[in-house]
Amino acid sequence: MSLTEATDRHARIRDESSWQHRADGTFHKTMPTHRAEGEYRGWRALRGLAPVPHLLDRRHDGPRTTLIYQDVFAGGRCTHLLADLITEADAEPAHVPAVRALINAVCDSWQHSHDRTGRLTPLHATVPALYAARLRPGGRLDRWYGGARPCTVHTPTGSYRIDLPALLTRLRTQLPPGSRWPSMISQGDPTEPNIAGPSLCWLDLEHAGRTTIAGEAANLLAYLLILGGWLIPAYQPGTYARTVRRRAPADRPHLRHLHITGGHITVDAALRAGPGRRAALDALLERLHGDVGRLLTARGYDAGTMSAPMPIPGLAPGPATALAPWLALRILGVIPLAKLSPSDRAICLAQLGRILDPSLDLTDLATTLPWRPDHAAADPSSH
Known part of the structure; x- marks a missing residue:
């Protein structure tokens, strides 16, 4: 792998999202903070207008932010x-x-x-x-x-x-x-x-x-x-x-x-x-x-x-x-x-x-x- 390819790969990894369905009935979505803030604004825009998951919390960790939703599948919704x-x-x-x-x-x-x-x-x-x-x-x-x-x-x-x-x-x-x-x-x-x-x-x-x-x-x-x-x-x-x-x-x-x-x-x-x-x-x-x-x-x-x-x-x-x-x-x-x-x-x-x-x-x-x-x-x- 060339240096350019390695750099591009690491950049993609840094910019990727990850998510988890937790045993406590929550869904955690972690991504770069600028993208998380965009999703948060989107959630606020849709809330009350269209059916969306309940957002419970936002947790910032340096350049990344985790949005914590109520898991719509865990609760049977x-x-x-x-x-x-x-x-x-x-x-x-x-x-x-x-x-x-x-x-x-x-x-x-x-x-x-x-x-x-x-x-x-x-x-x-x-x-x-x-x-x-x-x-x-x-x-x-x-x-x-x-x-x-x-x-x-x-x-x-x-x-x-x-x-x-x-x-x-x-x-x-x-x-x-x-x-x-x-x-x-x-x-x-x-x-x-x-x-x-x-x-x-x-x-x-x-x-x-x-x-x-x-x-x-x-x-x-x-x-x-x-x-x-x-x-x-x-x-x-x-x-x-x-x-x-x-x-x-x-x-x-x-x-x-x-x-x-x-x-x-x-x-x-x-x-x-x-x-x-x-x-x-x-x-x-x-x-x-x-x-x-x-x-x-x-x-x-x-x-x-x-x-x-x-x-x-x-x-x-x-x-x-x-x-x-x-x-x-x-x-x-x-x-x-x-x-x-x-x-x-x-x-x-x-x-x-x-x-x-x-x-x-x-x-x-x-x-x-x-x-x-x-x-x-x-x-x-x-x-």
């Missing part, structure tokens, strides 16, 4: 995470109604928060970590994709020209710091391990505060589509190892054909979902085509009064239009595409092309998720 519930419903469809109920509780929480705190807000005034900070020139996305070469991805439903450096420029045009977006006070990182039930409780409040509604919806949708059942278990297994209670194997896409030559990728694949994940997606999409979708274009967006350019020029505003740049950032900003296998990278690029297609309906993203086949297809890229 919650019995499972959304990730656990989806796994259970995939194995036993009798749990499907509970999955739908928890997704609807999430959407109800967003609606309630919007009713009390919703307003148009400049992007620079929202919690920045998951979107603005990553998109900032010189930030994570520039480091990952600034030198990427253009390619064309051919799929059975269309061909897409993917130029990642040009896409970053486009996203910065669509999401400049001064652009104003429908926002609300919310949890900030709605993912399967951060949502507990059966009666909704939001966990992990490090990114809580004033967030864009589009960012919240895109985060959960991207997790249900590609991150939670596939990419996170496959490429960041530690995330689930330290959170979920019922781990499921990575549900890799059903790959029918892959051919890569020069700057051309031909891929025919379908994302896969069991009954639980299918139910979660269907419930979220129903709300995105209903009341939650209306929040995305609330208060003047349809009239073009927002300072941000239309996410996809020439397309009437709708949930797919409003979510497109945020979904693109989810695909690009969580796991670097260069670290994926050739087949997984090709499928992600195909999904990116579909998301940026002006003709997209959100339902189209999920219609290619069949019930899980009994036997996965062999990965042609491994031959």
Whole structure:
């Protein structure tokens, strides 16, 4: 290991969080103090507005701080995470109604928060970590994709020209710091391990505060589509190892054909979902085509009064239009595409092309998720 690699590793260790479920019914979360203070502010913002754990104490120890919560599982307030519930419903469809109920509780929480705190807000005034900070020139996305070469991805439903450096420029045009977006006070990182039930409780409040509604919806949708059942278990297994209670194997896409030559990728694949994940997606999409979708274009967006350019020029505003740049950032900003296998990278690029297609309906993203086949297809890229 080089000196630079060792230094980077030690820096990551210093910046990591650790947590423990204690026998006294408390949950201890220790992290660098600046992050702990951010979570404390997020907890205060959500307290009384959305269901969150009770915070009992803060203990400072030099550069690190421990937040002590009442353990929602020890006291019986919650019995499972959304990730656990989806796994259970995939194995036993009798749990499907509970999955739908928890997704609807999430959407109800967003609606309630919007009713009390919703307003148009400049992007620079929202919690920045998951979107603005990553998109900032010189930030994570520039480091990952600034030198990427253009390619064309051919799929059975269309061909897409993917130029990642040009896409970053486009996203910065669509999401400049001064652009104003429908926002609300919310949890900030709605993912399967951060949502507990059966009666909704939001966990992990490090990114809580004033967030864009589009960012919240895109985060959960991207997790249900590609991150939670596939990419996170496959490429960041530690995330689930330290959170979920019922781990499921990575549900890799059903790959029918892959051919890569020069700057051309031909891929025919379908994302896969069991009954639980299918139910979660269907419930979220129903709300995105209903009341939650209306929040995305609330208060003047349809009239073009927002300072941000239309996410996809020439397309009437709708949930797919409003979510497109945020979904693109989810695909690009969580796991670097260069670290994926050739087949997984090709499928992600195909999904990116579909998301940026002006003709997209959100339902189209999920219609290619069949019930899980009994036997996965062999990965042609491994031959």
